[in-house]
Amino acid sequence: MPVARPESSDTRIIAHIDMDCFYVQDEVIHIRKYLPSELAEELMPMFTSLHLIPSLTLLTRSIFFVVEQRRQPHLRGFPTAVVQYNSWKGGGLIAVSYEARKFGVKRSMRGDEAKKVCPQIQLVQVPVARGKADLNNYRNAGSEVVSILARKGRCERASIDEVYLDLTDAAETMLVETPPERLDVIDEEALKSHVLGLDEDGGDIKETVRNWLCRSDADHRDKLLACGALIVAELRIQVLKETEFTCSAGIAHNKMLAKLASAMNKPAQQTVVPFSSVKGLLDPLPIKKMKQLGGKLGSSLQSDLGVNTVGDLLQFSEEKLQERYGINTGTWLWNIARGISGDEVEGRLLPKSHGSGKTFPGPQALKTIASVKHWLNELCEELSERLLSDLDQHKRIAHTLTLHARAYKHSSDSESHRKFPSKSCPLRYGTAKIQEDAINLFQAGLREYLRLYGVKTLESQSSGWGITGLSISASKIVAIPSGTCSITKFFQTQEQSCFSSKQSCSMLIQEAGPLSCSGTEGCSGLTLTEPEAQFLNEEIGIKHSKAHDESCSSSKQSHSMLIQEAGPLSPSGTEVFSGLKLTEPQAEFPNAESRTWHSKTNLCHQEEISKTSKEQGTSSVTRFFHDLYPSSSSSKLQTDQVEYGTSPLPSTSNLDRIPDSGVEGFPSIDHMEIQKSFTAEDVRIKSSAVPSLEKRQQRQKISKDKGTSSILRFFQSCSSSSLVTEEKSGSTKNTEASPFLAPEILRLRAGFQTMQDGIHMLAPVEEATINSHEQSSGQIEQRETWNYRIDEIDPSVMEELPPEIQQEVWAWVRPHKRAHTAKQGSSIAHYFLPAKGS
């Protein structure tokens, strides 16, 4: 419950922007991608105005249909809805166009019911991938909008289709520089604003609104609101122009009021809440309409206190409310009843977590471990893909993996429903690892579930239980600190991987018990168990822990910094959010670099990535793998393996390998992780100096350019003993001269020595504290300051690396060249693609 700011003199200007019928609209946009551009140009306005949303499969028919519509304009306003999984009773509606709503079509109807109520309704299906709904279209569409809205002020992405803006600064600036009263023309869209409390029944509404907007004798707050309304109108037009989405907005003095207002006039309209109208708005408002009060709390207010409208709340003292609902909620209730809310606009354009889930209602409930594994693998695959995408585009790493499930258990006696415990563990990157961990989490949960229930079970066959819902999610996503470099991140990842493996291992060994199919497989990605490797890990662990703590403790700060500092760093502030703009050198740079570490990538990684690359042509990570393994093994292989319970990773536990692995621990590092780290880093570095381009232009460029990368050149020069100081295309405004590695390596070597002498290892900070191992704090401080880049490594450093690594690096120096093949879309997409070649 957000803490309310006590003062009621809130002069902030907050906007809430809500995209109209978002899913429906996005189908329109979706279609646009597959239309010849000229035709799209001509048809899209009609699509938009009609809310007509032909799905891909209906495309041809719909084009004809639309042409018909053009000849008979009176047919416009076609009712439409989006459904998912239409096989059963026509699928569930998740979005309904405004036209269809007039027929009484409602969300959470089945497609068949909608047809009954409104026979002519057009039903469109949500895309399905991996047997589940795929919302990526909608996420991306939402991102498009956010990138536009974020131009005018602090922006918080509140959901897939909602945004809060803090326009206080923009409005104040405008009031000083170009107050509405001095404007010759007021934007038509702004004139269509609804201003609460303004009499709209009068003659010329627009004139009334114009007068209100331009009143020179207005309250200062109203003037600011007027500015906000103008800004928002402009933004909404911009959104429409650039994305063809319409949206509705509320402009008020706080989030709560703005949110309320945005819903008052839909679609494609905006509503202003002057301070003087707040009471009139709230008092008669049903309590359940308020955000946060739509659920149990609202019900409690109704049934326990007899509060049916917000106005009814006014009679209760703050103390009374606190006594009833606790100090926080009570205060909050007291405030919101008076229109007071200090809830701040957060300045966050990116989600804090990613999840992928599916329900298996009723008869579809999963009854075997094998089927659970299958679906978990699908879910994890999607999650992993999105995590890679996040890393690639935003340099963020998730740290926690959580599994949720819903289960039923029917047996002779009553209880048919029990809570399935959610389980979480540290997240390791790599699809196979996520899948492993997820399955282990599930089995730990299942064991607990059944144990608490008191059931003896057969191995993998259900004895009365069924899984009705599975979801896997990744959270604790933190941005990679910008000061760190690729090498650091490599070790960080190792540290993370190793650490998490240990943790999950111990946990799973303890808890998974007889149900565990894969046993200690959860550790199979664990590699740096060698003494020297461990030393490296722990060295880095110090830095890592520190960085982690910092970014955790000030996550808000770092977010806003990330966003706001993007200005100086990158020419367009929206870049941070809208995806990094890659330029030619970037496009191949990460690829080349990653080859170093990837030469021994195991099959499952190849498979995993090549699969992703089919769908994500714009990701540098996936592009790289696609380049490397254009004809790698089919995805079926891994799926089958997993389904039969065979891990794609070596089944031997790394714990077992410890004694005899020697330096060989090193080569089995997770190449995936390294590769990604580097890619993200490089993208960051390079992108910071690049002027923003149209996304489509970027993609074209990316696919074209295959030059020699700077890192590659560096290593080449290494091999010929000539040291190259790398110029970062002038973009890295990194001021501190980055030291070469030699000193660090010396320390590492010293570390090996020390370790071999049997002296205690340095442990990661938190552990060190707990265990109170002896350690030199001076040493720690030194190491914390490490900062270097992969391409600044002194060649002599190579000799310090374990032989296996050296071998890999040298092998990599000979670049694999691959014939360029343009990425092809699906056949249907290809068919509709403009023939204009580029």
Add this chain to the structure above:
DNA sequence: ACGGTTGGAACT
């Protein structure tokens, strides 16, 4: 025995 999928956050 279901609206489904996703995300955020408070509380313990």
Add this chain to the structure above:
DNA sequence: TAGTTCCAA
């Protein structure tokens, strides 16, 4: 912290 619960779109 991990896990649960609630809320919302």
